[in-house]
Amino acid sequence: xxxxxxxxxxxxxxxxxxxxxxxxxxxxxxxxxxxxxxxxxxxxxxxxxxxxxxxxxxxxxxxxxxxxxxxxxxxxxxxxxxxxxxxxxxxxxxxxxxxxxxxxxxxxxxxxxxxxxxxxxxxxxxxxxxxxxxxxxxxxxxxxxxxxxxxxxxxxxxxxxxxxxxxxxxxxxxxxxxxxxxxxxxxxxxxxxxxxxxxxxxxxxxxxxxxxxxxxxxxxxxxxxxxxxxxxxxxxxxxxxxxxxxxxxxxxxxxxxxxxxxxxxxxxxxxxxxxxxxxxxxxxxxxxxxxxxxxxxxxxxxxxxxxxxxxxxxxxxxxxxxxxxxxxxxxxxxxxxxxxxxxxxxxxxxxxxxxxxxxxxxxxxxxxxxxxxxxxxxxxxxxxxxxxxxxxxxxxxxxxxxxxxxxxxxxxxxxxxxxxxxxxxxxxxxxxxxxxxxxxxxxxxxxxxxxxxxxxxxxxxxxxxxxxxxxxxxxxxxxxxxxxxxxxxxxxxxxxxxxxxxxxxxxxxxxxxxxxxxxxxxx
Ligand code: HEM
Numbered sequence: 028x029x030x031x032x033x034x035x036x037x038x039x040x041x042x043x044x045x046x047x048x049x050x051x052x053x054x055x056x057x058x059x060x061x062x063x064x065x066x067x068x069x070x071x072x073x074x075x076x077x078x079x080x081x082x083x084x085x086x087x088x089x090x091x092x093x094x095x096x097x098x099x100x101x102x103x104x105x106x107x108x109x110x111x112x113x114x115x116x117x118x119x120x121x122x123x124x125x126x127x128x129x130x131x132x133x134x135x136x137x138x139x140x141x142x143x144x145x146x147x148x149x150x151x152x153x154x155x156x157x158x159x160x161x162x163x164x165x166x167x168x169x170x171x172x173x174x175x176x177x178x179x180x181x182x183x184x185x186x187x188x189x190x191x192x193x194x195x196x197x198x199x200x201x202x203x204x205x206x207x208x209x210x211x212x213x214x215x216x217x218x219x220x221x222x223x224x225x226x227x228x229x230x231x232x233x234x235x236x237x238x239x240x241x242x243x244x245x246x247x248x249x250x251x252x253x254x255x256x257x258x259x260x261x262x263x264x265x266x267x268x269x270x271x272x273x274x275x276x277x278x279x280x281x282x283x284x285x286x287x288x289x290x291x292x293x294x295x296x297x298x299x300x301x302x303x304x305x306x307x308x309x310x311x312x313x314x315x316x317x318x319x320x321x322x323x324x325x326x327x328x329x330x331x332x333x334x335x336x337x338x339x340x341x342x343x344x345x346x347x348x349x350x351x352x353x354x355x356x357x358x359x360x361x362x363x364x365x366x367x368x369x370x371x372x373x374x375x376x377x378x379x380x381x382x383x384x385x386x387x388x389x390x391x392x393x394x395x396x397x398x399x400x401x402x403x404x405x406x407x408x409x410x411x412x413x414x415x416x417x418x419x420x421x422x423x424x425x426x427x428x429x430x431x432x433x434x435x436x437x438x439x440x441x442x443x444x445x446x447x448x449x450x451x452x453x454x455x456x457x458x459x460x461x462x463x464x465x466x467x468x469x470x471x472x473x474x475x476x477x478x479x480x481x482x483x484x485x486x487x488x489x490x491x492x493x494x495x496x497x498x499x500x501x502x503x504x505x506x507x508x509x510x511x512x513x514x515x516x517x518x519x520x521x522x523x524x525x526x527x528x529x530x531x532x533x534x535x536x537x538x539x540x541x542x543x544x545x546x547x548x549x550x
Contacts, residue, residue, distance in 0.1 A: 236504025
């Protein structure tokens with residue numbers, strides 16, 4: 028039946044009408060129906076409340092690696108099978124578009140790299156990928172260090188005052204500060220200030236997230252969309268962000284005109300290493316609307332994702348003191364009191380495994396969205412064009428069929444001397460950055476960013492979930508958030524003990540027993 032499904036689809040692509048093919052193949056197959064995709068019935072109400080990917084996990088255990096969910100006239104295919112995921116994302120990626128995702132994100136990302144399809148996507152991907160070259164990523168390590176140091180200063184003050192901190196919002200600000208500098212050389216400085224532009228960015232982000240989970244698209248209702256106070260606020264925020272981006276593009280254009288750097292493969296302006304600067308210097312021939320869409324896309328793509336990874340990493344670590352001890356040992360021996368450098372990225376192996384494992388348990392986003400542009404065959408099942416497909420990375424990453432102790436946070440499952448796990452060496456069972464041609468362009472950037480932040484924070488502090496903190500539950504927008512924040516108590520770490528050597532009498536260990544006041548460590 029797999030063969031006849033292929034044949035049928037081949038003929039359909041050649042232009043044979045589907046109705047005729049249905050009749051012929053039903054006759055050939057002796058009137059048997061094609062294998063029909065299992066249909067999850069009566070479970071729809073479960074999807075309404077809470078993070079939607081949790082009921083999808085239960086349905087996966089019942090119905091398997093591909094099933095159909097129907098809501099009234101709408102239906103979705105839920106894929107949780109590594110080989111089907113590979114087929115959609117990689118082997119037959121040209122037959123799939125971003126579908127609903129592009130529709131939802133249009134108001135903020137336009138034809139930016141994440142929602143774009145077809146020729147526009149191809150051209151923009153080719154322009155943007157070279158901007159994230161090795162030298163750029165190495166320069167970014169310093170930026171990650173500086174921004175993480177600003178966060179450390181905040182935590183230091185909280186530790187002195189004995190005040191608990193809400194880490195999720197701090198991580199969100201950390202990654203906003205980083206991505207603003209990295210993409211268009213703008214210092215939001217959101218860890219220190221709450222300026223209008225920072226608030227506008229958050230208004231736009233929340234709207235994008237709310238739209239991705241809203242059951243009814245109220246923003247499309249005529250008239251209401253123009254008079255609702257909420258939409259007015261969103262439109263004003265969007266205008267402020269767009270105007271700021273236009274200003275930054277203009278400033279950057281002037282810089283490029285005035286510099287006499289030769290453009291080459293690893294081109295980078297040391298004063299402004301941003302992706303925008305690279306694109307303008309490369310002579311990227313693009314409309315200013317498209318450029319703005321791409322900048323906005325990278326701002327959003329690189330902000331919430333990394334913040335969510337850090338939040339869930341600290342949550343997981345708070346329950347696993349043994350992993351924290353391993354982390355601190357590694358950080359002390361690799362970094363001592365230094366800022367991390369690009370060379371350290373290879374050496375911070377355990378720290379990297381902690382991030383790998385955090386991305387397995389809390390993939391960001393938990394679900395990838397596609398729409399079929401042609402008839403296709405998924406597993407043994409023929410599907411028609413126009414199907415909306417959700418690939419549940421959450422299900423893949425937590426499948427009891429694919430992992431031992433799937434729900435357990437165990438960085439040791441990835442051997443330190445083994446390869447860095449990715450979709451290729453894990454056969455699409457592990458997709459932290461997607462796979463195929465639409466794979467994340469910021470994977471290296473994001474891995475280093477999160478490794479630097481984790482290393483610098485545990486280097487200087489111990490973290491515990493605060494006494495009386497609200498329970499840490501999940502909720503979804505595009506990424507997985509906590510419902511009520513991650514409230515933690517931060518204490519300065521004791522100075523790493525100076526190990527006595529034969530030449531050094533124990534008397535010289537002065538000060539190593541006092542437990543803090545080493546604010547000067549990194550300054
Ligand atoms: C795409 C994850 C950080 C830029 C993706 C995709 C995933 C992902 C899963 C594939 C989406 C799909 O196939 O539908 C992550 C995670 C990050 C992260 C977990 C942080 C830990 C970043 C950063 C940037 C970025 C820092 C920018 C510098 C992009 C872009 C795409 C993308 C532009 C679209 C690529 C395309 O469609 O050609 N990301 N990302 N991401 N990501 Fe990331």
